[in-house]
Amino acid sequence: MxxxxxxxxxxxxxxxxxxxxxxxxxxxxxxxxEVTDAIAIKREEKTTHLHFYFHDIVGGQKPSVVKIAGPSNSSSAYGFGATMMMDDALTEGPEISSKLVGRAQGIYGIAAQEDVSLLMVMNFAFTEGSYNGSSISILGRNPVFNDVREMPIVGGSGVFRLARGYALAHTIRFDYKTGDATVEYHVYVSHYGAEL
CATH class of the missing domain: 1.20.5 (Single alpha-helices involved in coiled-coils or other helix-helix interfaces)
Known part of the structure; x- marks a missing residue:
């Protein structure tokens, strides 16, 4: 042995x-x-500029935004704490009757006590052309009385996978009686596309 x-x-x-x-x-x-460099370089990063209009409808018979939370009697003149859920139309032109290109879906809340600055948490969900089914995620501060507001893009899906960039918002119409607003957006988004 x-x-x-x-x-x-x-x-x-x-x-x-x-x-x-x-x-x-x-x-x-x-x-x-781990993803190898060979897979990562199959698609090159590109930057896309998107231009559309956002319609926030508070009044009327079919609002696209509703209050979901907030104080019943706020001591702030600006409505601090009011929180809204939205499903707003995104259109090609400034009229709500123009071609629909997507929806802005998410939440915004009045996050400042001394002015009207919103915390925006929303997705631009696109329904048109090669962007159909893709989305861009926004998370940022929106001081609504500034002429142009900049908010960061924190991600995306579909064509906009691994998205980063910024969105510029400019209010072109605001109805003080109803609260309805039309906002022009210029979005600059860097992304790799759908195939990784």
Whole structure:
């Protein structure tokens, strides 16, 4: 009978270590995998400029925005704490009857006590042309009485995967009686496209 040596013990330990490491790599590979540079460079980053109009309809029989939370009696003249849910039309032209290109869906709230500055958390969900089914996510501050407001793009989906950039908003109409507004948007978004 062969003698069990330190060498045999080392070989057995190495085999056990190799099997356990191989098993761990398989398990970890299912959950997390590094993307190689070859895959990442298949599509080059590009910047797209989008121009459209956002229609926030507060009044009338079919509003596109409704209050979902906020104080019943705010001590702030600006409505601090009021929170709204929106599903606003995005159109090609400034009239709400112009061609629909998508929807602005999300939440905004009055986040300042001394002025009307909104916290915007919204997606521009596009329904037209090559952007149909793609979206851009916005998260930022919107001081509505400034002529032009800049908000960051924090992500996207579809054609706009890995999106980053900014959106410039400019109010072209505001009805003080109803609260309805039409806002012109220029969006500059850097992205890689749908195929990664």
């Amino acid at each position: 062969a003698k069990f040596t330190i060498f045999h013990s080392l070989v057995i330990n190495f085999i056990i270590f190799s099997i356990s490491t191989f098993h761990a790599n398989i398990v970890n590979g299912i959950f997390c995998e």
